[in-house]
Amino acid sequence: MRITCPHCGQRDISEFTYLGDGSIRTLALGFGGPDAPPDAEIDAAHDAVFLRDNPRGHHRELWYHALGCRQWVDVVRNTATHDVISTRAAAAAHVELER
C-alpha cells in the first residue's frame, strides 16, 4: 500500500505507523478538577478508547509518517480495496472535526 503524505508525497506503507479510526478524538478536556468526572464523560471516554467500528468501504484513519516527516496524516481508505481515497495533514483535519 502507498500513502500520499501531504509533506513528502507518495511513500510506501512501511514508512508509516497505523493508529486507528481518525474520526475519534480520545481526549476531551474540560473536566479536570478535584472531583471525579461525571459518569457520562467516563462512559464516553470508554467508548472512544475501546469501541471501534470495522466498516467495509471508506474509513477515516490516522497514520504516522514515523520514518519520514513525523507528521500525523488523516487518511480516507477503502478497507475493501486498500485504495487510499484522500490524505491531508491531521492538524488541518482537526479544524473540521472541531466544527
Added chain:
Amino acid sequence: MGLLGTSTSFVGASEPAQPNRLPSAGQINRARPVRFTFDGRQHIAYEGDTLASALVASGTRLVSRSFKYHRPRGILTAGPEEPSALVELRNGARREPNTRATTIELYDGLSAVSQNAWPSLRYDLMSVNQVAAPLFAAGFYYKTFMWPAALWEKLYEPVIRSAAGLGRAASEPDPDTYEKVWAHCDVLVVGGGPTGLAATLSAGRAGARVILCDDDFRTGGRALSETHAINEGVGAAWVETALDELDALSNVTVLPRTSVTGVYDGGTYSALERVADHLPSPAPGQPRQRLWRIVTKRAVIATGAIERPIVFADNDRPGVMMASAARTYINRFAATPGERIAVFTNNDDGWQTARDAAAAGVRIAAVIDTRPAEATRDVARGIDAPVINGVVTRTDANAHGVTGVFVRADDGSSHTFACTSLAVSGGWNPNVALTCHKRGKPEWREDIAAFVPAGHSADLLPAGAAAGVYGMGACLRSGHETGVRAAADTGFSGSGGAIPRADDEAARITAFWHVSTSKASGTKGKAFVDHQHDVTREDIALAHLEGFRSVEHLKRYTTLGMATDQGRLSNVLGLALMAEARGISIAEQGTTMFRPPYAPMAIGALAGAHRDASSKPTRLTPSHDWAVEQNASFVDAGLWKRAEWYTRAGETTWRQSCGREVRTVREAVGFCDVSTLGKIDVVGPDAAVFLDRVYSNLMSTLPVGKCRYGLMLREDGFVYDDGTVARLSEQHYFVTTTTANAGLVMQRLDFARQVLWPDLAVNVTSSTDQWAQVSIAGPQARTLVQRLVGDACDVSADGLAFMGQTTAQLPDGGPLARIYRISFSGEVAFEVGVPARFGRALCERLTALGSDLGVAPYGTEALNVLRIEKGHVSGPELNGMTTAGDLCLGGLMSKRKDFIGRTLSYRPALRAPDRPTLVGFKPCDTSETFQAGAHAFAAAGDLTPANDEGYVTSVCHSPTLGHTIALGLVRNGPDRHGERVRIHDPLRGSTIDAEVCAPHFYDPTGAIQRG
C-alpha cells in the same frame, strides 16, 4: 549455434553421451559443453540447457519419486509449473530442495540429486506405500493415525515426518547474501514471451518508463519454443531484434531471470531476480538473489498460459510429458523426449507437437484426439502417423518409464502403440495467478474451456494467452495493443510502432478432462490429478462422497493444489472433476484463491540484508568504545547496547562486579551512562500548557532552573511512562523518557500536538542522539562534579539544591554542559549532559578527576540494585497493569487540571481499595532468596489462585543490606507493612516466608539525596 553435426562430435569415447540430442538447431551453444552430475552420475550438455533439457538429451527419464506413493516420475513440463521433476540442487549449506529441474540454468559442475527416494531412485523402498494406498486416500491424515492418541508423538509423527516431505533443506546457515531494491516505472510488463515483448516494444516506443520481468534466463517465451515465423523470420531471430531495440531505449529495463511473485496494494509488485543461481556460487560481493519492489502505474500481465494434462490411468509415468513441453525440448533445446512419440490431445495445438517432432526426425507412434473425426480432419492433414479419434486408456511402462499406450477408439476398437514418450495436451489455462492476488475472481469461458482474468483492478492489463488470446499472431497483436494502451493510460501517447506479424494457427478445443474408467475395461492404474501431492481421481471422488465438495473443502481435504507448484497444472482439472461429480458447471464450482508468492522464494531473499547482526539496527552510546576498553559487558536494551557491569581484575562473577559498583556509589562515587534515556525538547509559548495536558502532574508550575519527576498515563488510565522534566527557560522544557518508550513517547507527543491540540503554539523535537548524559552518584559526587565544572558554577548544596538545574561552560575548552541534580540511586547525584561528541571525553575526565575519590563507572545491574534499594519504580512496575495509585504515586494525579488518562482513571476498578499496591519484601530468613514473578499469599491458607494477593516485580541481592530485597504489589499493601506473607513460586517450586515492608530500603526519608 547449431552448426555441429552430431552431439558426439566433440565428446571423447569415455564421455557420457547425449543419445536424445538432435543433430542440429536449438537455442543451445554446442561449442560450450557443460558437465554436471545427477544422482552422482556424470552427464554432459550445452550452455543454454536447463537441467531438465540436459536430462532429456541424456535419455534420463526417471528423475524423482512422488511425494506420497513414491511412484517413479519424470519430467512433465518445460517451465516453472513443473510438479514432478523436483531435485535437491547443490550441496552442504547451499543445498536447496524442491528445485524444479525445468527452471535450473545449467552451469559447469552443477550437482543435483533426486528427492523422495530411499535408498535410491531406482530401488525405492517407500514405494510400498502404493500397496498401502488405501491408507493414504484423501483426508488420510484426519482418519488414519488418530488412535490411539498416545502413539501420535512417539510413532506416527516421527515416521510420517521422515517418510513424507519434499526434499531436505540445508542444515547450515545460508552462506549467500541477498539484497533488496526499489524501482519505479510507468508500465511493468510481466512475462517476456511474444505478448510481453510486443507490449514492451510498443509501450517503450511510446516513451513510457517500462520494466520487463521475465523468469527465464533467455527472454522470448514461446517464441523460442515454437516454429512460427514472426515478421518473416524465425521466432528466435525476432526476439534478438526486439531485445536489441529495447536495449537501445533508455526508458526500458529488461530483467531476465526475474519472476514477479506478488501484486500488492498501490501498484506495488514484488519480483525475485536470480542474480547468481546460474553460477556455481555468487562472485565475491554479488548477491545470490535480489528482491525487487516495483511501483508502477500499469502492469501488463503477459504471463502466458499453462498447458493442462488429461487424467487417465498411469498418466504419471516417466515419459508422459505435456505436448508443449515436448515442443520446447525439441525446438528450443534440440533434445527429444523419446525416439518414438505418441500424442494425446483434445485440441488443435497438440497436433503441432506431432508436426514439430516429425520435422525434427522423431517418429510419431500415433495421434489420439478425443474429438470426433470431423473435428480433426483439417488439423490431421499431412500427419504421417496413425490418427485415432478416441482416448488413451492407460500407459504401459517398465522400470524406466513409458513403453506404450493402450488406446480405445470411438468406434469401439482397441489399439496399442509402442512409444517411449506420450505428449499430452488437455488445453490451456491462462496463467491468471497474479490477477487474483488482489481478489480478482477469474471467469470461466466455455469457448476456450478455461478461466480468464476478471474482477481485477483496472491497473492490471492481462494480454495475450494470459487473457485467453491464443495463437502467435493474436498474442503479438494483443501485446502490442495493450502496451500502447498502458503507455497512453500513463500519459505517453507516442507511437507504438509497427505490430509484429505472425500467422494465427488453429486453436480449437473441446473440453475433455479424464478418461472415464467405466468405459475403459481393465484399467486399474492410478489416474493422477495433482502429480506433486499424489492426488488421484479417486481422491476427488472420495471427497465428493464424503461431502467435501466446495473448492476450498476439496483443496484442504485432498491437498489438491497445496504443494509447492500451487496446483498450476492440477487445480482446474480437480475443479472440473468435482463439477462433473456434482453435476454442475465449472463456472458454478468456482476457483480457489491465488495468493503471493507466485513462485517459491528463499527466506533469505525476503530478509535481504536484515539478518544476523544486521537484523535490526544497533544503537551505541557516545561512550560505548570507552566502556569496551573498561571491560564492560553489554546488555540489549531495545536497540541499544548498554554496559551492564564492568569486570575488574579478580572478579569472576557478575554479582561481584555489580556488588562492587553498588558499594562504590554508596561509599565513594560512581557514574553511569544514561544517554539511552529518551530526550525531548518541548519549546514554545504553550509548552507549559502542553505538558500539563500530557503529564498527570503539573509542569506549568515548575520554576525555571528546576527539575520535576513526571508521570504519563495511557488514555485508559493506567501508567504509561515516567521521567524527569527540566525547565530550561520560560518556554523551553527538556523532557526525559524511559529508554524503552523513547520512540513511543515522541510519537505520542507528536500526536498530542498535531492531532489533539494543533492550536497550541508548541514544538517538539527529539534530542536523544544529540546528548551524552551521565549520572554521577555517591557521597563524593558533589566534589567530583565541582572539579568537573570548575569555576563555571556552584554545585554545593546551596548553589544547586536537590532537583535544581543549571548550565556550565566546562573548563579547558570543554562544551556547555547541562547539570541536573536528580537522583535515581538515593545518593547525592547529578546528571551531566554534554553534546554527544563529548561523551567519551566526559567519561575520561570523570575518571581522571575522581581517581583519588575512588570513582568507578557502574552499569545497569548496579543501577537496578540502587533503585530497588531506594524503592524507585521502573520497567517491572510500569508494566501496563498498574495505576498511579498502585505505585503510591497517586499524589501525582493533579486535581487542578485535565490530562490524558484522567477520565478513565476514575473507572471504579482502577480505584478499588484492595488493588495490589507497591510494597517492599524481605525474606524472614535472610539467607533465603526468591525471584521476580513469584506470587504473594497470606501466611495461612491454600496456595491457590483464589488466594493470590499480589506478586513480586523486582528482586535483587542488596550489597548494602547483605540480603535479598524486592519490590512488588500486594493487596492493601501500605496497610500491611510488617506482616508475614508467603512468597510462592510455582514455576521454580519454592515457597518462603517474607515480611512486607515499605518499598524504601535505603534512606527512607530522602535526607541523603537531598543533602
